[in-house]
Amino acid sequence: MKIVGIQSSPRGEQSNTLKLVNAALEGAAEAGAEIESIDIAKMKINYCMACNSCHKTGVCAIKDDFEPVLKKLLAADGIILSSPNYITNVTAQLKTLFDRSPLIVHEQLFDGKYGLSLTTAGSGEIDFVLGIMDNYIVQCGGKAIGGVGCVMSEGPSAMEEAIIKSREMGRDLVKAIEEKRQYPEQEARQQAWREQFKHVILANKEDWTHNCDYWMEKGWLKE
Numbered sequence: 001m002k003i004v005g006i007q008s009s010p011r012g013e014q015s016n017t018l019k020l021v022n023a024a025l026e027g028a029a030e031a032g033a034e035i036e037s038i039d040i041a042k043m044k045i046n047y048c049m050a051c052n053s054c055h056k057t058g059v060c061a062i063k064d065d066f067e068p069v070l071k072k073l074l075a076a077d078g079i080i081l082s083s084p085n086y087i088t089n090v091t092a093q094l095k096t097l098f099d100r101s102p103l104i105v106h107e108q109l110f111d112g113k114y115g116l117s118l119t120t121a122g123s124g125e126i127d128f129v130l131g132i133m134d135n136y137i138v139q140c141g142g143k144a145i146g147g148v149g150c151v152m153s154e155g156p157s158a159m160e161e162a163i164i165k166s167r168e169m170g171r172d173l174v175k176a177i178e179e180k181r182q183y184p185e186q187e188a189r190q191q192a193w194r195e196q197f198k199h200v201i202l203a204n205k206e207d208w209t210h211n212c213d214y215w216m217e218k219g220w221l222k223e
């Protein structure tokens with residue numbers, strides 16, 4: 001079983017959020033997973049150009065560090081997303097990765113994968129930021145198992161607690177994958193999305209040939 005942790009703070013080894021990612025990855029490793037950490041803030045990932053190439057061909061037209069990251073995400077059973085709270089949102093680095101993901105969303109390529117979200121903030125709104133990352137996982141077809149956040153102004157004991165919780169959640173991520181844990185509310189959302197998005201796929205079937213073939217193969221156009 002493979003778990004990939006995404007770090008998106010520009011502060012490298014100084015990052016508070018990295019402490020939570022490391023703890024979650026350690027927990028996952030203790031539970032038997034093979035782990036890998038990816039610092040996307042150190043990579044060259046450009047903005048999506050909205051060229052629709054991925055929908056036509058299944059491949060992004062931009063040649064940069066996104067493709068190797070995508071390969072690792074698609075090969076993983078579990079994905080740990082992390083970001084500090086930047087203006088009640090994720091960092092631009094993580095949002096840029098999200099915006100490069102239309103193929104993952106259109107073809108629900110995280111189907112069968114599980115995600116865990118981690119954040120730290122100077123003063124608050126951690127649930128809002130965790131929600132943004134959980135939403136990405138579900139939007140991509142995966143299941144979000146929950147998250148851990150730490151408000152730095154609450155002092156060192158809050159960080160100690162968040163590290164312990166992140167380690168536990170890392171272990172729980174492995175358990176969720178092993179038991180193929182069900183999340184009926186997330187599955188209902190994904191089914192409703194497919195029902196609505198079917199019309200978008202059909203309306204673009206001449207152009208989005210890769211998406212359309214994929215949907216036919218999956219039987220989603222008949223649902």
Ligand SMILES: Cc1cc2nc3c(=O)[nH]c(=O)nc-3n(C[C@H](O)[C@H](O)[C@H](O)COP(=O)(O)O)c2cc1C
Pocket residue numbers: 009010011014015016017018083084085086087088089120121122123124125152
């Ligand atoms: C550009 C920027 C925007 C930030 N915006 C917020 C914010 O809206 N709310 C908040 O509570 N903290 C905010 N912070 C504080 C960070 O979330 C906090 O210091 C976090 O722990 C940094 O994580 P890191 O060490 O992993 O980079 C901001 C920090 C920066 C640099």
